[in-house]
Amino acid sequence: MSNVNSFGAKQQLTVGESDYEIFRIDSVAGYEKLPFSLKVLLENLLRTEDGKNVTRSQIEAISQWNPTSEPDTEIQFSPARVVMQDFTGVPCIVDLATMREAVSALGGDPTKINPLAPAELVIDHSVIADLFGQPNAFERNVEIEYERNGERYQFLRWGQTAFDDFKVVPPGTGIVHQVNIEYLARVTMTREVGGVLQAYPDTCVGTDSHTTMVNGLGVLGWGVGGIEAEAAMLGQPVSMLIPKVVGFKLSGTIPTGVTATDVVLTITEMLRKHGVVGKFVEFYGSGVGAVPLANRATIGNMSPEFGSTAAMFPIDDVTLDYLRLTGRSDEQVALVEAYAKEQTLWHDPSVEPVFSEYLELDLATVVPSIAGPKRPQDRIELSEAKSQFAVDLNNYATVEHDIVDLTVAQSFPASDPGELQPEDGESHHHHEHQSTAPQTVTKPTEITLASGDDVTIDHGAVAIAAITSCTNTSNPSVMLAAGLLARNASKKGLKAKPWVKTTLAPGSKVVTDYYDKAGLTGYLEDLGFYLVGYGCTTCIGNSGPLPEEVSEAVQKNDLAVTAVLSGNRNFEGRINPDVKMNYLASPPLVIAYALAGTMNFDFETDALGLDADGNDVFLKDIWPDAAEVQSTIDSSIDTEMFTHEYAGVFEGDERWRSLPTPTGATFEWDEKSTYVRKPPYFDGMTLETTPVTDITGARVLAKLGDSVTTDHISPAGQIKADSPAGHYLAANGVDRKDFNSYGSRRGNHEVMIRGTFANIRLRNQLLDGVEGGYTRDFTQEGAPQSFIYDASENYQAAGTPLVIFAGKEYGSGSSRDWAAKGTSLLGVRAVIAESFERIHRSNLIGMGVVPLQFPAGETAESLGLDGTEVVSITGIEELNEGRTPKTVHVVATPSNESVASRTPIEFDAVVRIDTPGEADYYRNGGILQYVLRSLVA
Structure with a gap:
């Protein structure tokens, strides 16, 4: 690719039996002080320098980077690979198929249109939690998914065979970001260029904003629109400005009772307040080495919620241990270590890079938290959740008919989210303490459930409790904490409230393997948390319908009911059309709220229920001990689970393999299809451009x-x-x-x-x-x-x-x-x-x-x-x-x-x-x- 090599960066690296061509970062003066993420960009430009798109002056601009000046230098970044999920990936492949036809129409060869960078698509956005709380929920949801999406899946199967360097991970396997960190990510890439084997940093762009999860592995990558992803697949560099890099120092250790989710919600609030849109965030300091890989990935995942382009962690022994645990080969691990050390990409806490801005979090100060009711950065301390709910409810509940303390009422109609959203960076209402506790708006509504139970629900009822989304379901510390909490609750005879839709949608099959091995599956099911699918489900609005009688009561009485999910997105109208208020919480707190059944609940003073002897059971009585969570991680997760689950990851089950699939270089569009149609972008296109007009x-x-x-x-x-x-x-x-x-x-x-x-x-x-x-x-x-x-x-x-x-x-x-x-x-x-x-x-x-x-x-x-x-x-x-x-x-x-x-x-x-x-x-x-x-x- 490179044909200029102005800095004489091209050298050889030998690892074991293999020789690799590398482009040395230290060939450019000024590299020592650069943050990790900018060193990766520097190598990218050295390797792709062609004198036209990538020039000597762009390389110098990175090496002479001024951390405090406003970004103004454009560079052309060539990601090593592209990852996609099926919602955003299908249009990419539709467009590639359409381009093949357009090339034919313009007299070219259609097979010339292929991904030029490896592209991998994981089908994870299509499963809907239609069935829940029963043993066959997973099987049936997958069946329904195939019935609904057969046309799209046939199309993707065609793409898998028609295009070179394009692979598809079939439905029911996992969430793209978890599959990325557990299997697809290479950390150090290799490929043959002109007969020579090159080694270079793994970088990626993805058609999902949470692609940043892979930053936890030391892989620079972020979410782009499907439009840029297509361009990257077709060999177009991603145009970007050399960003500011915010150094985020982590120190201290997480206190007992606090989860990785609480840490992430705290970091999200801090960085939103600071303002990091368009910037890279990079975690550094001696505390970083103590952060487990799963927590790094959880933090990286939330980058779009705090607004940064990427949220990077360095490469160190924690990275290598994770690669070994997840079944990467010894050769690959050796290459990652040798390459990172040779290229000054290995974490050295004694070298402090220069950053544009500095922030620090002492992990010991983090407290249990949730976020909502509509933005991920609106963190609420768990101890204040009940009183804050009473304040926020006034924005969602109709005032005319309900008993309400007028001192806190605001005259919003029921569906009005309150137009005046505080600007990011300003303090928001969650930290204004009420001097007097507000009286909660209330509208008790009696319903008869399908089971025949008569129950009363009110504003704040938890309609959905979902352990879902890539952020947390890939993190064994919070997933096993949830499993152990379920065990403790079940043994005390507690049950989820009957009106709660309880769902479990892990990010990979490894999660259910370790739940089984730890003996926790039965306890989760006992509380209603049956497996509903391996996919995004609730976080992207695939929560499925609420039980009819609940939905009817909500609509008829305009109830402001809530969803609690372990996701990363809680924007309005996103989770479920019947649910107005959505809260992000750790997996164990999702279960706790299912037991409570309402947001109008204080875990410190309100009991979750009674045990067999008639004693009150509080959250502290069932919260798992941190040491037990760790020992369960150690005893129930092993490499064999990863190698087994990922062995035939692209092959799929019987359903996938037996889909009837068209063949041929160009796709046979079905005129009757209402899923896959040829778009009009190239209609009437000529080889010459048409002038732009006012x-x-x-x-x-x-x-x-x-x-x-x-x-x-x-x-x-x-x-x-x-x-x-x-x-x-x-x-x-x-x-x-x-x-x-x-x-x-x-x-x-x-x-x-x-x-x-x-x-x-x-x-x-x-x-x-x-x-x-x-x-x-x-x-x-x-x-x-x-x-x-x-x-x-x-x-x-x-x-x-x-x-x-x-x-x-x-x-x-x-x-x-x-x-x-x-x-x-x-x-x-x-x-x-x-x-x-x-x-x-x-x-x-x-x-x-x-x-x-x-x-x-x-x-x-x-x-x-x-x-x-x-x-x-x-x-x-x-x-x-x-x-x-x-x-x-x-x-x-x-x-x-x-x-x-x-x-x-x-x-x-x-x-x-x-x-x-x-x-x-x-x-x-x-x-x-x-x-x-x-x-x-």
């Missing part, structure tokens, strides 16, 4: 506030019958019961466009007091309320371009390709926001949408924009001359329905096309068109 006569499709996440924009969750996507499926003969989720239909752009901006919690300020995917349609008389999709169709038919106005941090949340693809397919040409989240901004460019920022200090409100204006944007055409303009001129003319005296509003918007590479993508109409043209050329 935007005239545009309308505002949506005017949005602050903190609009990709969860608000991107289609997710269940498809409602009375929605544009529901209408489309019904018109195509799909029964309501077979609608499935948006995630499962990501391979069908028709469904996805209709679900973009359709989140039930979206608040479009063009309408008053309306939530959901609605706007005003100015193509119609009187501009009536309409579905965003229907309005977009009318605008596109009229040839009217569209823009979006938004507030701060537009597009934060998971890195979702469809947030950008859907925006583009709706006909949106520009998004004007106060600020953007990094990935979503670059994804918009990758789909041909220009991201613009209001002038510093200005907002839509301060400029007087209300969204009814006709918008024109000039200055974009400068891009055709090979320059990227710093600003463009925006004129917003009031439309006839606005106050007649209003004059046009004019301002210069900042163009957020930040790198030459992004400018190339935008000129080509998007990243895929750019790649396709360069491959055919």
Whole structure:
């Protein structure tokens, strides 16, 4: 790949019997003081230096890195491999299949389109916890998963055979990030280049924001949109700025009764407050060596929750021990050790790198915590959870009919999340102590369960208790703590409350192996925690329906019920449509809340139930001893479990192997498929680029506030019958019961466009007091309320371009390709926001949408924009001359329905096309068109 080698970095390293070509980091002056993560980037540039995309000056910019200056140097990073999950991976493979056809149409060879970097996809996002709390739940859920997703799975099976260097881990195996750390990650990669074996650091990008879990292994990687992942698979480097690196010193040891989850929630709150968006975080100091690998991975996993690009740990003996435990070969472990030591990537606590900013946490100060009710960074000390719940409930419970202490009531309607979200970095309400305990809003509701039991539920009832998600289910310390707590509770005769939906969805089969070996499975099942699947389930909204009688009572009485999950995401409307308040907690606390049955519970003073002798049982009576958790880890987990479970990991079970699969270099699209359809990105594409144009006569499709996440924009969750996507499926003969989720239909752009901006919690300020995917349609008389999709169709038919106005941090949340693809397919040409989240901004460019920022200090409100204006944007055409303009001129003319005296509003918007590479993508109409043209050329 490299053909320049300006620094004479190319040398040889011999390990055992093998010789490897390496690019020495120490060949560049100034390397000694660099943080670990920047050394990895330095090696990447040395190895890929070609004098054009990767230049000598970029390499020097890293070696002379100024930790405190604002990042302004663009580099081209070439990740070693790509990992995907099936929701975001299916569109990648759909696009590759479509590119094969486009290449044929342009007279090229379709088999030229292959991943150029190893790509691995783990099917982990499709299992839904339909059945729970019974022995056959896992079997049945997998069966239903295959029934729902057969078309997609056939397509992925085709991809596995049609493309080189693309592997698929079949359903029912595990969660992508856990499979990544336990099996896929190499830590040191090798490959043959020009007949020579090269060794280099394992780096990866993934189509899931929690790819950062692999940072715990010393592997630099992060989540990107499916759009960049496709580009990386096709050999395009990921364009990035050399980041600031925040040094995070860990000292002290975790106290008894505190879990890795509590540590992570504390770090999340600290880093959110500090502000690390767009930065790397790197853990250092003597305390790091004492952090077990599982805890490192748990911390790395939460990087998107604190907002950093990556959250790195160094390579040391803990890393090697984990590689041995998980069954990596002796040769691989020897290579990792030799390479890391040779390349100064081995952790040396005596050398303190220079960082941009410094933070420190004494682990001894961490206390048991949960986070919620809607953001991962809103940490609540467990001892204050009950009183804080009473305060937060006022944002979710209707006030008119309920008994409420008016001193704390706020006049939000029931479904209103409270628009004014505190900015990250400011203190938020969770630390305002009430001087008097608020009186809790209450609405006792009697229901008869399917079992025949009559029970009373109220606001705060725990409707879902889920041990789920990659963050914690890969960590034996919290998983075995949960198993031991279940054993202790079961022996005292405690049971989960009958209205709680209890689910267990581990991240790999190794977890159930060690539960079995430790003799804990039966106790978990005794409390209702039966295996429901190996996959993400609850954390991504695949919690499955609540029992009908519970769902009915919640809807009829507008109850604010809660979910407690061991996940990393608790945004509104995400976990389950019936559940308003969601809390993140460690696996043992998930079980504790299932026993309590309500959020309105103080574990210090409220008893969980009675034992056989009629004595009160408190949480402290069943909390497992830390020493017993450790001894259980030592006695119940062994290498053989990993080698056994991963031996045939790509082969799959009988169901997978017997799927009928098409063959051939190009895919045979099924015209009747409502899951996998050929997208229109390359329709009418020519080899020459079309000049970019200014935007005239545009309308505002949506005017949005602050903190609009990709969860608000991107289609997710269940498809409602009375929605544009529901209408489309019904018109195509799909029964309501077979609608499935948006995630499962990501391979069908028709469904996805209709679900973009359709989140039930979206608040479009063009309408008053309306939530959901609605706007005003100015193509119609009187501009009536309409579905965003229907309005977009009318605008596109009229040839009217569209823009979006938004507030701060537009597009934060998971890195979702469809947030950008859907925006583009709706006909949106520009998004004007106060600020953007990094990935979503670059994804918009990758789909041909220009991201613009209001002038510093200005907002839509301060400029007087209300969204009814006709918008024109000039200055974009400068891009055709090979320059990227710093600003463009925006004129917003009031439309006839606005106050007649209003004059046009004019301002210069900042163009957020930040790198030459992004400018190339935008000129080509998007990243895929750019790649396709360069491959055919």
